[in-house]
Amino acid sequence: MVTSGEIIMRLSQGDKSVFNIVFDQYYEMLYHLSYQYLCNEAEVKEIVQDSFTKLWEVRSDLAPNSNIRNFLFTITKNNCLNVLKRRQFLIKEHEKIKWMEMHYAYESLSRMGSDYMEFEELKERVERAIQRLPEHCQKVFLMSRFEDKKNKEIADELNISIKTVEAHLTKALKLLRSDLKDLLPTIAVITTLLS
Incomplete structure (x- = not known):
């Protein structure tokens, strides 16, 4: 070795x-x-x-x-x-929600230390926060962020309105920000995890 x-x-x-x-x-x-x-x-x-x-x-x-x-x-x-x-x-000018997520991703990554273990701990913490989301919010959130589905696709698949999809995503982001407030702005990590 x-x-x-x-x-x-x-x-x-x-x-x-x-x-x-x-x-x-x-x-x-x-x-x-x-x-x-x-x-x-x-x-x-x-x-x-x-x-x-x-x-x-x-x-x-x-x-x-x-x-x-x-x-x-x-x-x-x-x-x-x-x-x-x-x-x-x-x-920034086109998709406000996407811009906010990108902003959080940037802030999260820029504040992260240079130690890979710190990243792994953060990843686990975010995964647990996602698991604590209400069932419908979690499902919509995972479809949006991990399956890369558009709001319309999610709405069609779950037989709900696009507004309901947006409401679930907004609620999920709000709950995750609250759950991870001591790590703010780590909300960005949630768009990626579970590799």
């Missing part, structure tokens, strides 16, 4: 086999982190690729005690923030 110090040393020397080990070890974690916020495979792949590219570019500047996982996590997080900021700007 290669130690982290040895990985740093070999990376700094340009050892591509060690870089491949790092890539294999962290790619999936970074992919899921990005996908949970962006829900766009093409953007996610580009962001993760960029994180590894940056690692390779700065390999000779890494301190011997560098934490590669946290380095990659931070690069990926910052790249996600940039995408969310661009999206937030583009849709």
